[in-house]
Every structure is written in C-alpha cells, then in structure tokens.
Amino acid sequence: MVVDPDTTPAGRKIIHVDMDAFYASVEQRDDPALRGKPVAVGGSSRRGVVAAASYEARKFGVRSAMPSVTAKRQCPALIFVPPRFEVYRDISHQIRAIFRDYADEVEPLSLDEAYLDVSADKAGLGSATAAAKLIRERIHAETGLTASAGVSYNKFIAKLASDQNKPDGLTIIPPGKGAAFVQTLSIRRFHGIGPVTAAKMEGLGIFSGADLAAMDGVWLATHFGNSAEWLHNLARGIDHRRVKSNRPLKSLGGERTFFNDLITDTEIREALAHVCTVVWDRAAKKGARGRTVTLKLRYADFRTITRARSVTAPILDGASLLAAGEAILGPLLPTEQGIRLLGVTLSKFEDEEDDDEDTAAPADLFSLI
Ligand SMILES: [Mg+2]
Numbered sequence: 001m002v003v004d005p006d007t008t009p010a011g012r013k014i015i016h017v018d019m020d021a022f023y024a025s026v027e028q029r030d031d032p033a034l035r036g037k038p039v040a041v042g043g044s045s046r047r048g049v050v051a052a053a054s055y056e057a058r059k060f061g062v063r064s065a066m067p068s069v070t071a072k073r074q075c076p077a078l079i080f081v082p083p084r085f086e087v088y089r090d091i092s093h094q095i096r097a098i099f100r101d102y103a104d105e106v107e108p109l110s111l112d113e114a115y116l117d118v119s120a121d122k123a124g125l126g127s128a129t130a131a132a133k134l135i136r137e138r139i140h141a142e143t144g145l146t147a148s149a150g151v152s153y154n155k156f157i158a159k160l161a162s163d164q165n166k167p168d169g170l171t172i173i174p175p176g177k178g179a180a181f182v183q184t185l186s187i188r189r190f191h192g193i194g195p196v197t198a199a200k201m202e203g204l205g206i207f208s209g210a211d212l213a214a215m216d217g218v219w220l221a222t223h224f225g226n227s228a229e230w231l232h233n234l235a236r237g238i239d240h241r242r243v244k245s246n247r248p249l250k251s252l253g254g255e256r257t258f259f260n261d262l263i264t265d266t267e268i269r270e271a272l273a274h275v276c277t278v279v280w281d282r283a284a285k286k287g288a289r290g291r292t293v294t295l296k297l298r299y300a301d302f303r304t305i306t307r308a309r310s311v312t313a314p315i316l317d318g319a320s321l322l323a324a325g326e327a328i329l330g331p332l333l334p335t336e337q338g339i340r341l342l343g344v345t346l347s348k349f350e351d352e353e354d355d356d357e358d359t360a361a362p363a364d365l366f367s368l369i
Helices: 022-030 068-074 085-100 128-143 155-162 178-184 195-203 209-213 217-234 265-286 318-332
Strands: 014-019 039-042 050-053 079-081 105-110 113-117 147-152 170-172 251-262 290-299 304-310 339-349 364-368
Touching: 014 085, 014 128, 014 155, 022 039, 022 050, 022 085, 039 068, 050 068, 085 105, 085 113, 085 128, 113 155, 128 147, 128 170, 147 155, 155 170, 155 178, 178 209, 195 217, 209 217, 251 265, 251 290, 265 318, 265 339, 290 318, 304 318, 318 339
Parallel strands: 039 079, 147 170, 251 364
Antiparallel strands: 014 113, 014 147, 039 050, 105 113, 251 339, 290 304, 290 339
C-alpha cells in the first residue's frame, strides 16, 4: 500500500462502525410483524418527529428529524412505534464491548456509531479490514442487527466510507485513495459541514469534494474564515484528528497560583475555600462522588507538597469537600514560607467502574490563574 505522507501519521488505521437504521431495526428485530414494513420510530402525534426510519420507509422519502405529519403524507402505510431508549442503550453497551476487543481507543458518536483506532492491532488480526469484518459478524451474531463499517487512515474518510455501502456494507479506502474518493462525493455528505454551510457552498458553486479541492486557500479564507484550512484539508482527504476515547473520570480538581504569596492563615483558608467551591461546582455538574481529597501546596521556594485524605462516605456537598480540605491544611499551618499555589483534587469516585460513555468524561484538571 502506498502511504501518502501528507495525509496522516503513517500507519494510522481507523474503523467507523455505524448500525443500520438502528432504532427502527431494533423494533423490527423484536416485533416480527414490523419486518419488511415501513416503520418510523417516534411519535405519530401532530407535533411528533421521526427519530429513525426503516429502510422500507426511506424508500418513500421518510427521514429522521422529519415531522411525523410529513412522514405520514409521504408514506401512508407508515407504522409508528414509540422509542424504547433503554433497549437501544443496552444494545449500545453490547456493541461497545465488542469494539473494545479490537481497539483500546473507541470514540462513540452516538448510541449506534463509533470510531475505533485499530492501529495497534489489539486482536492480532493483521489488518484493519479483518477487524472490521469480524466486528460486523459479531454484531450480527450477538445482537441480530447489521452494521456498516468504513476502514481508512483517518476519521473523516472512515465515516464517509461506512456510509458508502449501507446497509450491511463494508468499504475500505486505503491510503493514497482518500483524496480521489472524497472528491467524487457531494459536500452534503461531509461530516462537519452542516446544512447552512452546505447551502452557502452551493451558492458559491461548490457541490462536490472536487469543486472544493479546486478552490485555493485565499479564496476559502475569504468565504469561510477560520474553517479554510480544515476545508482545504478535507477536500484532499486529510484529517489529523485522533480517536478520543472517553475514559472514566479518575480525578477532578483545580488549583490557583497567586500573584502575591499567601502568608496568613486567614488568606490561605480563604484560598482553600475558593478553590473548593470551584472544584465542587465541577464535581456536582458531573455527578462525581469522590472519596479522596488531595491538597497541593507550592511554597515560595517552589517546594511542592501534596497531602491526601480519604473519607469513608463519598463527598456529597461543597461543605464536606471544604471540611476535608481544612482537615488536611490545619496541621500545615501556620506556614513559615509564603504559598504561591494551592490546589485541590477530588478522586476515588464511586462509579469508577462505570464506563457509560455518555456520562463519563476524560480525567481533567483545570487551572485557575
Ligand atoms: Mg446509524
């Protein structure tokens, strides 16, 4: 295979997996009476919207996000089924468990699609194509549903590829073939170009990837500002984004560096209270219930110490976080040296084993200056 050095770090292999008409297919799987029929998942009421349409319904032009009234007009035989999100969520966990047998880096885009970075060949299959085949087979065997997959050297092309032969399709775009592939496609299919931008492009005479590739950087910058470089790259099949897996939250914290070193107990305690407020605010937003609090202090001479304390019951409010912080700080006061930085981290979360990608966030520390 020819590796185009311009396109991606050499050797990167990405699979994009996308379940076919996911919600509608689940309903057809679970109710034989719906098989082979035009099905819309969603409400049939006046204000209802189609959440997903079976392939039989799509033949009539029924699409997701379409008002149910319009859908019914397009396809009078359309059968509406209320969504069962718990079921979709369970299946989503099933397929993500399959993905993890083939890749450590898995980035879900929604319940039914994800990017996998299979560069490391976790399953030892020798090729990304082999992994994609197995993943599709296992999804079918274990869920009774079909998925389409795209294999390529970056996320942008892998996603376009998975959409190329739907349903139940597998499309491989090897390095060196990406630019030509992208240039044959309508810009309407480009992930990241929304309807508004697409309409603007069409107004400027850009309908396909080839039209986009014909425009130079200056022209693109004139019309699309900051997006110019990104668009320039897309038209050439270039996309450097990494697959970002959502790992369970491990710790969450904040720290503050002071313009003037803190000397008195009062100002140090005030600083602690401030940082704890900010940390608790973030913890509360994420629903994170930690049991270990770590205090970090950096002195005027840059000596840095950390002291941790674990509590038996998870910290459920800002006052408890502050109390734990004060319990650590107390023995360190009064200070002989000024303090230039104070940080608080909360960790050992209750749901550390919970890997629900919809709620978990990457471990993060933020800095307050
Ligand atoms: Mg899908």
